[in-house]
Amino acid sequence: MPIHMMPDWQRYLNQVPQMDAMVHQAKLFTLNKEAVELVVCDYLPKFRALLSQNGLEGLSYWSAYDCLQNVNIKQQQPLGVHDFTWPPDAQFIRMYDRVLIMVKRQHYATIWPAYPSGDLFDRIDLMENDKLKQQLTLDDRGFVSRVVNFENDVVVRVDYLTPSGDIAVQENYQTGLVTTQQSWTGQKTFPNMNALIREVSVRYLKTLPPEEILLVAQTGRNVEILDQLPAGYQIITTYNGDYAESTVQVPTNGQQIIASQPGEVPALQANSLVQVPLEVIPPFAAQLVLGRAAPHNNLPIFWAVNQVDEQLRHQIMRTLIQLVQEHRELNIVCESSQAVDDLRAIVAEAAQQMASQPGSTTADVQAFQDQFIFIPPQSEGQLLDWFHATYLLLDFGNRPNTYLQTLAISKGIPQLNRVATPYLVNGQNGQILQEPSQIIAVVNQYLEDWNYWMNIQTAAIRLSYEFDQQELWEKWQEVLKRARLGNKYGEK
Template identity: 35%
Template sequence: MNLHIIPDWHAHSLTLPEFNDSVHQTQLFLSQAQTVELILVDYLPKLRQILSDKEIEGAETWSVYDLLQQISLKDAKPLALSDFSWPENSQFVYMTDCINIQVSGKHFATIGLEYPTWTRFEKVDLWTDDVRTQELLIDDRGFISRVTTFDDNKTVLRRDYLTPGGNVAVQEDCTTGLVTTQQTWTTQTTFTNMAELVAAALTYHLQTVPENEYLIFAQSQRINFFIDKVAPKQPTILSYQAKRTNEQLAKNLLLQISDTTNFSVTDTGEQYGKMLTQLENAETLAIIPPYIATQQVNRSAMQPFSTIYWQAATITPTAFDAVSAVLANHPNILVLIETAQSHATFDALIEKNSQTAANAHGIVDSDSQMAYQTRFQFLTPQSEVQRTRYMANTRVLLDLNKMPDQFLQTQAISFGVPQINIIQTDYVIPNKNGQVLLDDSELIDALNFYLDDKHHLAETQETTHQMVADFNDDMVWIKWQQIFNKIKQRNV
């Protein structure tokens, strides 16, 4: 079966798409020996890194911007300073994340290095009189791919998309939006904006895709525009991921289901309920888990400390006090708190509480105070790889968010980690592999339930061993096959 996935990766030109439905769909379909083509409508100069890091190099790729910029290169190629022409009296100042170039004592350019290795060149900023005039983005295949020009007020004036040979293939006037281009596949040389040009290029490519092969679009306002412009003849499936669609709902934007869409999938029961209000026929919507569960070994019992992993969009004082009370009675427990929230207030509370923290001999000293403080660790939002590593050593997953994190829930099932939530989901069977709290006052007892009795942990691991079968790759693939079969039957 040939499957064509159109991601919504416009925000990922210089970053990796974490927890993304299109990435995990690609991983799933490749694991089932299906032919997958990623149809890319976004400008992605670091695509090779995305494919490698997500282990989806087996997917075929077709890129709108490769067509527009006349790029046939396939392999990544790092650049060196010698690949650029610099003024004769340039001085190079090497820093951790960049290289500053000085000419006659003035700031001439800055080379941005790629996080986290700080080795590959990512972009070059050009400066005049301490004002950035241009940004040169580097394609990971070894050439300057896009030049953005600014005025003295840092306003973007123009974007030039270059061929590997350095010629301007597409010029975007950022003041008017007007796009000028010379293409071999169309005689049109001007477009009202980049989206119109991208839609025309997408239409051109879809003419080469057989009409019986499936298109899976990652739903967003931008993707809706392309579907309306292109009106695909192929069977079309919209993938609604909560983190995208919730942003649209918050802005009172209609989660449009086009007349050309044959089926829609969403990732949670809550999202399913929201989507049903827009459908006349509920049979054209299904819930498919975005992440796969696989049986993994939990190493928490091998660690000197047991870990509570707390995923917190918001840390409430009540919950923090409850966790602090639990730690006070469990000297071998520490808590990792993943949050984007400022935690200065809680840092102060930890320091205050540490003033009475005694060691094993009942003595309060600087060492006992420091030991107490180090048992609270705040983490910035983590990647998939980082979360998976933590979950392999976690005793309890605490997630009191109104929408529990599905990736962590799936990993908890994989590693046999009990979960404590305030919302019932398909990932938790109460008192089997976790607990769903009705009130904040239940949190201390729920944590103690899994920290004090290893029997409860054993029951969790037994339950999750059975639950893995409901979320493994074979089961999720069956759900997709059911959708494909429904579309086939409807089109007969």
């Protein structure tokens, strides 16, 4: 019997899910010969590409939008420029991140590649009098899947199409109302798209034998779907606070709950209306691949800036500037999804002060500024590249990033946090600090005493066994065994 996994991928419209617990769980299950079917309730026109880029090609799936749009195609066969009919005098101008199409010196259309590889086309913007008129979303199976209609640059209607180009679902963006012609229901109008998705998803899940397992990412929409199922389904709810909604919701008919770390347990217990087994299983497996045995002359500190308020991040940056001024072998890599103009300004101010000092050269000032590297959120592959050389992970957020912490364990990298987590043993593979000013003393210890590095390597080896694939799989086997036996809470 397959395990039916309901992810939460609505934020991944055209992107590869990054640091997503259910992606890693699907890999772990398939690696251990468990049959998996994905139950996808999100609109993902590049879904085949997403599976391929995550090493999950060939995985069985059911899609709510495929059902609504009467799509039975499974193979990836993306559209190219020449699959469309263009005006005979159209000119194609290839740019770095798009293809402009000009007709009689007027902007006729723009073709956008899909992130991140660019080997697929994502969408086509059709222009009229230099204003966006329609946006065509391209499905990676070779058809236009959705048409977004604009008036004065404002979305007024969205049409979801069948592969033959007929309108299957129409969403009015002014009222939210959705109209559809579905053979499986006599209802033709729904108050919004979520209501329609909920209806078709519940219908599909009710066709599954109750003894089969549903492994569901905790979201408000998924909980609404599950709450409409009759009793008897083996529902396992997974929660990962790194990326879950701020409001914790647990389905009333769930049989088990899986948290990603102990700190999530109180909120999950408080929001569970019935007493069910609650296990803690880390979402990401550690794989020990130790880097350098000791510090060297190029030492990047990777700072995860997110979840830090303005005052604290300014304090941290000024502390890091002081460190760099004392240790020119250090580089600071700042990863943030937020604007970092304020942090750049603090570095620029320190550079100006340095330039005014006697004996300071332009080259010295530039070298100092080059030691601060600002990067947007990175993919898993990019993070692996960074962590091959990273010297230390700094994460002062209230909830340190679980994936980064797992990477730090895998690479034997010390961590500096402000809160305790299962991935950091204080005084062994890192330190729990209260104030940014403490960073300087700790880093100096790491730089000056190789014994600290020996402690870090020893702790990394031990922790890597606690979080490796085999350990995680053994925990999941217990959960799956309980679900298959249909045991009640407390029974073995």
